[in-house]
Amino acid sequence: MLIRHGYEITLTCQQPTALVCLLSVHEDRAADIRVPETLFTTPDVPLGTSKARHIQTLHPAAF
Known part of the structure; x- marks a missing residue:
């Protein structure tokens, strides 16, 4: 069985904010x-990986 997944997230910032995020499926799956x-940026910026409580893996860009 092929299951496609997706999401839509809205963030509101009080000032212009650079943000790159990728949510991953749970590591058990x-x-x-x-x-x-695959996550890439243009222009190339350093990327990292971290885990948050109750959330899957986060891939924030380090600006």
């Missing part, structure tokens, strides 16, 4: 993913 996710 990572083996079920057919095509690995």
Whole structure:
């Protein structure tokens, strides 16, 4: 069975804010993913990975 997933998130900032985020599936389901996710930016900026409580893996860009 092929299940497609997606999401829509809205953030409101009081001033212009650079933000790059990628939400991943839970690591318990990572083996079920057919095509690995790829995150890239233009221009190239350093990227990192962290985990938040009750949330899947976060991939914030370090600006």
